[in-house]
Amino acid sequence: MKVENSSVADQSVIKSLGWLGFGGTCNTARVDSKDGRIVRIRPLHYDERYTSEELNEWCIEKDGKQFKAGMKSLLPPLSLAYKTRTYSPNRVPYPLIRSDWDPNGKRNPQNRGKSKYRRISWDQATDIIASEIKRIHDAYGPFSVYCQGEGHGEAKNYNGAHGCQTVMLFEAGGCTVQARQPDSWEGWYWGAKHMWGMEPVGVNGQCTNVIPDITKNGDAVLFWGCDPETTPWGWGGLQPSRICYWFNEVGIKSIFICPDVNYAAAVHADRWVPVLPNTDAALQLGIAHVWLTEGSYDKDYLETHAIGFDWFESYVLGGIDGVVKTPSWAAEKCGIPSYRIKALARYWASHNVSIAHCNGGGYIRSAFSHEPARLEVALLAMQAIGHPGRHQFRFIEWNVFGEPPVPPSESYTTMANAYNGFNFNLGDSFITKTKLHHAILDKRADWWGCTLCMAPRQDQFVPHQYPLTPQTHPIHMIWSDTPCFSTCWNGGFLYEDAMRDESIEFILVQHPWMENDTLFADIILPIATLLECYDLGNENMNGQYGMIYIEDAACEPVGEATGDHQAVCEIARKLERYGGVYQGLLERYTGGMGQEEKLRYGYEHSGAPHDLSYDQLREQGFWASPIKQGWETDPAGMINFYEDPESFPLQSPTGKIEFYSTTLAEKFPEDKIRAPYPQWIEETDEHHERIGTDRAREYPFLLVSNHPRWRVHAEHDDMPWTREIKTCKVVGPDGYAYEPVWIHPSDARQYGIVSGDVVKLFNERGTVLGGAYVTERIMPGALYQDHGARVDFIRSGFGGLDRGGANNLIAPDNTTSPNVAGEVTNGFLVGLDKADVFALAEQHPQQFSRPYDPAVGLIAQAYIEGDE
């Protein structure tokens, strides 16, 4: 759209600046440009086009107060500052080849992560890539090409960053796909689903009218490991913040149960109950004990709505293992005094209490995460979930998984037909992501379930292995558009070893930035950010209105960047030269549709109004759906199940809440860790991560590593304006901006640490550095460092040392439990010590002298030959 007043902008486009991926977007913004350069990113005001009446803006009322949907988009700072990401000096400027990787000679896999890169042309790069794919196909077969392409990245549709290479390679004989497990909600998926279904996430998806109902009938909300002022930023925006203020305003008690004063607790908590990381299961059992011994739970409800309660009752009262799970027993494990556990239990039993999540916080991604997830469902059931004012709901991913808890729009649109990324087709050969390092290093792996986040409960009973058959060759090439394993998944340092394994002959990364696993690639292709791309966008997750809009490019591509899909098309074009299975590949891959045609086709099948043409949409900027008429009378939450469980059964095998899971008992009779009923697991052969274990003598702290406040996972770490914020980075004595480590003053004193010191977090898997942030926002005995910091390795590989503070590098590589391929990236043990950065710099002069811009961190030139 042209802007009339060219003094402040000469072009304005609408963009979705969220980070969901997978054909759906959010965080709708107006992006203004001037003279070809982006000048500002700002909220979209819906009254540009609609009145509040036309949109039937929802309004929730209590005691003369009103809470309305709002008439502008509610952007996070990560969206507002996003042009700095587009113009970052850390962009991949042009195609690059690793200087000591010779496809016709020595490949030097051992030097990945160490050697630098030199510039090549797109033509040269795609020639080499096509010839390598052809060579690997001929020598080993198609399953030896491994595709790492999924949801961590920008939200683009036509230019989908996520897995578009899989779609192309399936047209050329197949590939081995990385199956991304439900990393954001492991415990719900692997545990809670076996109690109550709630496909596909395992957390309650029946959330219609939950916020209006809590307003009317609720007394309190337990924010259990939940930070609505952080986690939803990448997947919906700041309506959760406004909901929290509404609860504060109308006297809904906000109780935060978490080890840290997270950003929501900092401004909304009426009560903070500090609990040691991943000990929630003990607290939950202590609460259950109070209710059981005092009779303060809903026995009638359990009679009609649940099965197997006697197993759970017996376990809590010590009938199975001889241990009575009293509040005193729980207190020792979770760090909450027994009198407070009792008071909390009694408060809960005598009020209408709901539990809120932003997917689950630390306890849903720690060792044995299926247990606290199941125990939460158990507690909710004991207090008759579905009763007015008693719910479980999420502040995130509304309309993606389950109904939004605020009044919905009449209709929502889908981008599925304009989307070119991963289509959730795993093909025959795949590896679950959490076992990738082991699969590469051991040349074999086995696990249960395809592990895709959308897979139903029954899928968890299907065994899989790699390689597909004993005759199938292992993987020899990795093609990634999601190069962030080492700072986002389990056992990151071990992953770096896998990237240097001799068997991996070629690693191709296509990515906008020179960051994290990009530095292990042999060839790097420069990819455009979404601000540079022409696309179709929509909005379903904002808790306001469903929308659709055409996303024109806000600026020209930076450097030699191109869209992800176009990059894959270029490779397909080169492969066609080899004929055979590659003949007509591009046509088959694209369905013969160019960009304009595909976007128009996608729009026509998006669910937008039939009488609004693509060209009219472009003319009017955006289309928004009004709020559903009569939303007020829709049944709230799980009220139907509450009132009539026979007519409204759950998705569990019996349709009821299964305290004793009939299928787990049948399928995994030997599993003592994920037993048929939920329990406390102290430790196992795979995980010694409790403060009571021997390891804790050397590594005495439990680490909280939340979804980051100033990033979305690995993204945004180079944004100069967030890096200036006190809680984003701590500048050390060497001028380097370190990832903060929150330390309670009492713990800091013991180590002689003060704010601003550089500290080491370590265990036998390696060491990461951080900037000490001494604070009352973390309980004693726990440390806090956000996950996803940009890797800056001093020594890579198992036992390595990282300057960036990417603590996934030292997270356990073993999965949740033996039959559960979830990640364990939170609540693990670390040691703490002061670091002498000047001594380290003397030991590692090369690593400490990489070109560094204090505003943004490491820059691309640090890794490019002759360009320093």
Add this chain to the structure above:
Amino acid sequence: MTKVFLFDFNRCNGCHNCQIACKDEHCEQDWSPYAAAQPLTGQFWCKVNEYERGQVPWTRVAYEPVLCGHCAEAPCMDAAALAGRPEAVYRRQDGLVIIDPQAAHGLVGLAESCPVSAIYYNSERDLPQKCTGCAHLLDAGWTEPRCTDACPTEALRFVDEDDARLGDAEVLEALEDHAPKLYYLNRPKRFIAGTLVDIAADEVVIGAKVELLDQSGNVVLVTESDELGDFRFDQVDKAVHTVRALGKDFVADVSACDLSLGDIDIAA
């Protein structure tokens, strides 16, 4: 109608959108004659201060944006006049105070004149710089500046000078004599919180009367411990107080900071 900035401490979640939107508008972007470009980092025409309050388990955070007050009695205008360059700072008809990016060249004293340090000296350009109220956008038809536009919770607003809410608002202490157009609602004072516990019985104490006494021994606030045994006094003056519960007195010195009294054993 002249507009003013109104900030409500009770509505700020610390997202820093105001600070970042300001930077998005002004860093490395020249809006002359309203303002020259701000450096990419290090200067904050809208700066969010962050204050940690209390101790485990009663820890909170307060956020406070500070920007130019566009004072009616602006010390920076006086400083410019004193330096013999009155044209370096001027007040528009809408009340916004603007540093002229040409005329103010080299006037280091302007940055020093601001009582709340809202003027930054750009040494690369040799220029004092500050918030313009996004006058370039207002003149292009915008109804509010970037900072308030980006605020998702209506914590920071750009309101008419006769807005009724201003009656309860305060200005920054350092600007009290300068009639600023920057107002604050619900500025936190101190809180005192704790939990009454009978350790021997392993129970919290519910429904006990808790009194707050000032230094003269006058009861200033009364509450009752709630169902979790908790009590909390908000908006307490910065002084030494006494908390009285179940016949016992506890010193509560909040002159320097908020206070968690933790779990108080009433039998001890």
